Amino acid sequence: MTKVYTRMGDGHAVEMTVDEIRADILAGTEDAADRGKIPPLSEGERDYLLDLFTFEGKIVGVVPGDEVVLTDDGSVNALYGAQSSSGVGVPISRESAIRVYERAFAMDTMEVGHPDYSFKPVKPIIALELQAMESVLHTTIIPMYYGAMPNLALYARPDGPFGNPADLLPMGKIDEARSAQEEAAEASTRDMIYVGKRMAEVGADGFNFDTTASAGDAEFLATLNAVEELARTTDLSIEVGMAAEFVLGMHGKVTYDGVRLAGLYPHQQVKLVEKAGAHIFGPVVNTNTRRSTAWNVSRAVTFVKACSEAATIPVHANVGIGVGGVPMCETPPTSMVTRASVAMVTIGRVDGL
Amino acid sequence: MDTEALLAEIRAAVLDGEPSLVKSLTEKALEAGLPALTIVSEGLTEGIRSVGVEFQKGSYFLPDLVRGAQSMEIGLEVLQPLLTGAGEEMPTHARVVLGTVHGDLHSIGKNIVAAMLKASGFAVDDLGVNVPVEVFVEKVRETEAGFLGLSALLTTTVHQQEAVIKALEAAGLRSKVKVLLGGAPIDQDWADRVGADGFAPDAARAVEVARELAGIR
Numbered sequence: 001m002t003k004v005y006t007r008m009g010d011g012h013a014v015e016m017t018v019d020e021i022r023a024d025i026l027a028g029t030e031d032a033a034d035r036g037k038i039p040p041l042s043e044g045e046r047d048y049l050l051d052l053f054t055f056e057g058k059i060v061g062v063v064p065g066d067e068v069v070l071t072d073d074g075s076v077n078a079l080y081g082a083q084s085s086s087g088v089g090v091p092i093s094r095e096s097a098i099r100v101y102e103r104a105f106a107m108d109t110m111e112v113g114h115p116d117y118s119f120k121p122v123k124p125i126i127a128l129e130l131q132a133m134e135s136v137l138h139t140t141i142i143p144m145y146y147g148a149m150p151n152l153a154l155y156a157r158p159d160g161p162f163g164n165p166a167d168l169l170p171m172g173k174i175d176e177a178r179s180a181q182e183e184a185a186e187a188s189t190r191d192m193i194y195v196g197k198r199m200a201e202v203g204a205d206g207f208n209f210d211t212t213a214s215a216g217d218a219e220f221l222a223t224l225n226a227v228e229e230l231a232r233t234t235d236l237s238i239e240v241g242m243a244a245e246f247v248l249g250m251h252g253k254v255t256y257d258g259v260r261l262a263g264l265y266p267h268q269q270v271k272l273v274e275k276a277g278a279h280i281f282g283p284v285v286n287t288n289t290r291r292s293t294a295w296n297v298s299r300a301v302t303f304v305k306a307c308s309e310a311a312t313i314p315v316h317a318n319v320g321i322g323v324g325g326v327p328m329c330e331t332p333p334t335s336m337v338t339r340a341s342v343a344m345v346t347i348g349r350v351d352g353l
Numbered sequence: 354m355d356t357e358a359l360l361a362e363i364r365a366a367v368l369d370g371e372p373s374l375v376k377s378l379t380e381k382a383l384e385a386g387l388p389a390l391t392i393v394s395e396g397l398t399e400g401i402r403s404v405g406v407e408f409q410k411g412s413y414f415l416p417d418l419v420r421g422a423q424s425m426e427i428g429l430e431v432l433q434p435l436l437t438g439a440g441e442e443m444p445t446h447a448r449v450v451l452g453t454v455h456g457d458l459h460s461i462g463k464n465i466v467a468a469m470l471k472a473s474g475f476a477v478d479d480l481g482v483n484v485p486v487e488v489f490v491e492k493v494r495e496t497e498a499g500f501l502g503l504s505a506l507l508t509t510t511v512h513q514q515e516a517v518i519k520a521l522e523a524a525g526l527r528s529k530v531k532v533l534l535g536g537a538p539i540d541q542d543w544a545d546r547v548g549a550d551g552f553a554p555d556a557a558r559a560v561e562v563a564r565e566l567a568g569i570r
Contacts, residue, residue: 035411170464172423174370174416249414262414290540 004054007336009296010289011329018054021294025049028291028298035246036265038306041298045347049301052339053294059338062345069108069352071280071316073147073210073241074117076101076110086321086330095136102140108352111145111208112136118151119192120160126195130202137203145239146199147208150192150226152219155184162187165250181218181251188219192226197234206237210282214243216250217261220269224256224276231277240273241282241318242266245303266307274313280352283307284318287328293336297325297343304348316352317344356387360396363428367400368407370420372427375400379428389432393474397428401472405557418465418556422472429472447499447567450492450530452480454513459506459536462556466502466535469556475500475563486513486520493521493530500563503549505536514539515547531566535559 003015016024025046033040041049052060062068076097081087092100094112101107112133114122122129129146137144156164163180196207207230213220227238247269249262257275264272266283273281285300300317304324308315322328325340344350359382366374375397382392404421407413413421449470453463460482467479478496480488493501501521503514514534521527531550534543544552551566553559 166461169415169419170461170468172419172468174420174423177416246411249416252414252416263411 006053007293007327007333008289009287009291009293009327011327011333011336014292016292016294018050021053021292022046022050024292024295025053025298028295029302031295032285032299032302036267036303036306038265038267038302041302041305041347045301046298048347049294049298049343052342053297058335060342061338062342066345068345068350069314069316071109071145071208071239071282071352072101072107072111073208073282073318074111074113075107076113077115081115083330095132095139098136098144099139102142107142109143109145109206110136110140111147111206112204113147113208113210117148117210118154119148119188119195120151120154122148122195123191126198129195130198133199133204134202143205143237145206145208145237146195146204147210148195149211149214150188150209150219150223151211152181152184152188152215152222155187156180160184160187169250178251178253181216182254185218185222185225185254188222189225189229192223193229196226196230196236200230200234200236204236206239206279207234208239208241209278210241211243212240213247213261216248217254218251220247220261220264221254221256224272227273227276227278237280238278239280239282239316240276240278241316242269242284245283245285266303267310270307270311270313270315274311278313280314280316281307281311282316282318284323285325287322287324287326289328293325293327293339296327297336297340300325300340301343301348304344304350308349308351314351315349317348317350319344319353356382356385359385359387360392360399363392363396364400364403367397367421367424367428368403370404370417370424372420372424375424375428376431379431383431383435389435393429393432397425398473401425401469401560405469405560408555408557415465419468422465422468425472426468429474447563448476448478448496449500449502449563450478450480450489450496450498451502451504452484452489453482453504453506454510454517455483455485456513457505457507457510458482459504462506462535462537463502463504465556466504466553466559469560470502470563473560473564475560486516489517490520490524490526493526494524498530499567500533501530502533502535502559505534505539508538511536511538511543514549518548533559533562533566 029041079090079097162184165177168177212223247264270281285303363378505511533551534549551562553562
């Protein structure tokens, strides 16, 4: 029986039969439908994915006219970062890397972001970051965002002043763990608003909250509150990208607009992001390294399709290392990145990536 | 209030994670003449089982799990002296030796599994984190535990689980103890490959697996 060269979720090369790929596509969409309580892909959509994954060409693309807008989070790192950070170590500054992305790679938008990439450590070096933003704004044309992660964990001991829920929860100190997260969330919101307003003052076009809710539901709340304030007081284009497909309930009880944040999936997350006033939503669907890329892409586009259908703002799906169906490895194969991207556009109906 | 309604309230209070309410309802149930063992088996245990079900459905989260376990433990504290005094044995299903393997310092999941097991009537010897192979083996020998729980969060430390199982075999203890594995990189395939008796993806399931292996309903 003919075997198709493809990849597993950890990037490992593997040969599968067409029937095996077909079965994985079905299983992937059913898994997403079961977890998210959303519709699975139709037979026609699954057939499309089967064609995509059995096509022999290495790289695939959308048909002309279906191209989508690209936003990014920290992609300059791919140029100047070390290999262990998924970069290729080109000896250029981040400002130069941004210009290369604009002029050589034809990116639609870019962002300035500190290598540390969290809002808290940006605060004490805000003058340097403003200078970097101004410098880039003066030498580029495309819309320029400032991006970083809310990263609530940096506010907990030993990195910050508040109690650490990861210590308190196993000790059974639930009330203390919840209070610590609430206090940390308030501090985090203040920091994000501070950085956002300063960036708006120097003329940044947008602000990207990346890897949101990595520390759970309290971090999501902190972000939504910051989005609300920045949307109300600035002209920034605001993008909210998630950390995972599912909001972890490290607090379990925090709500926004009357909705409990723990346990939300992308099609539910986007409604709150819209409500807060953001302009672009970046859903994340995690890759399972032990499953094939076909399984992962089928699962990811099922979640993202439901999200796009629910959204009234543009949806820019995260399609990168370990998310959006892309294998979890330092340099994901272009064959799988392009297949995941095409599936997101054609079936996931995203507005951007 | 009839006794069935009282037991239902205890179950609901455990499910809602209300330790002080569980305490007062347990005392009320005793005053109403309910046998301590009935309160444990039809009230507290059923309550914590419902917590596990909600956790697996994704509607409960870590704090809910811990709060449920705390509620059950408080109820058990009220009943323990009475059970002992009446000559009845506390329903300790089995003794569990538990720890995170050598080279791995992660404790959160392991601690929550310990709390859930205790709340479900298991006696737990928690050896902590970064536990050398020989310490696990020695503790199993010393306590004659029926279960050994091995936690590993890193792909670089999961092989320690296999090393412990081999050391148990070498020490002639393997057939006397059931080995349960847990941790983010662990799945049933791995558990089968290294010859473990069970695997659980979370604390609620760990209790279920331990109960199944112990032959408890």
